[in-house]
Amino acid sequence: MGDAPAAVLPEERMDVLYHYYDGGGITVEGPSVLVRKQLGESFSVQGKYHVDTISGASIDVITTASPYREERTELAGTLDYLRGDTLLSLGVVASDENDYKGRSFNIGVSQEVFAAMTTLSMGYVRGSDEIGRSGDPEFSEELDRHSWRLGVTQVVTRNMLAELAFETITDKGFLNNPYRQVRYLDPESSRGYGFQAEVYPRRRTSSAVALRARYHLPYRAAVHAEYRYFSDDWGIDAHSTRVGYTHATLPRVILDLQYRYYTQGAADFWSDLYPFRSAQNFLARDKELSRYDSHSVRMGVSYELFTARWAMFERGAVNFTYDWITADYRDFRDLRVNAESPGDEPTYSLSANVFQLFFSFWF
């Protein structure tokens, strides 16, 4: 280990990852590959390829018979330019599904000041999405996204780093999920309720601020903590906290433990059961916009495969992580269970297992 670096280009590395998610009735799996390489002393390029292959049937599919996306492919490229203590980044991202096409570009700049004890960063992302609906070639909607990001990273002590981040995002256009539906009381229906399509506002602005810190212990280990507050103009407030421990005293092995808690309120117009059809101008029953709590526990192990140069690589590591995620929805009800009257169904909860296996090589 040397001194903390001054402004530097991203480290040259290659990661090959396989991910697997199983929860809420669906599985998502696929590869993800990242390559970062320097071009001379001042430039660095990065390429990323990511695939999500989705199968199964979530509770939304089961209860409202809506189809779901089957495969998503993401390609991303970034160019970094280092000049003195300033790092400039330009990037593009293309994401494709059978019924959704996302395109975005991003620009970022970071500057070290105060004898490199403080790093200021800012960034902007502009996205343009095209939304379709399977089985409905006439359906076509658009979504524009703008995101502004500010960040300050501070050396606090010789053992502690802290980061303050702020981001505001504005979306304009079609924000619904084109398949999801809301339910309303319908006395003419045998089950007592009916379904109609969601109606969201066509604009959403949100802000989030996060404070995170890492502290190096007297031995080769670190603890970290994070808090994020989120608020948007749909009425959602959310808090997330994360604490973790990284242990690196064993030869070649790094162990990670982490706990995360997340809680959010519901959007103002959200309801699990509206009193009648088209009861409001905006209608939502997405569980993602409902009131709920989530707990996550992560365990990770990294094993250094080689430390002396091998072929074109300086070092390499194999990594395995396991995340256990639970979510307890306070108001979103499980319609798979029959109840005596609508609204008496039990609330829904899910538990998910997430596995990642990846190899990392540094050039």
Place this chain on the structure above:
Amino acid sequence: MARLIRCLIVLGMLASVSACSGVQPWVQPYERDRLADPIMSFERDPVSAAYLQKLYDIREGARGASGGSGGGCGCN
């Protein structure tokens, strides 16, 4: 939202004041060996971190300020 903006303005003012007040760096470059340890990185494994963050973004109403400078994915 207004509280957030006020908070940021105050933090910005504090940063400006500290930058102009003649405060000297209190951690010298040769004292930063522990800070340079990879276990102190906010994003030690970028692919894994981006994947997990995306997983949260899809399931949760909240988004943004999730860390990781540089490329950014712009994909919520």
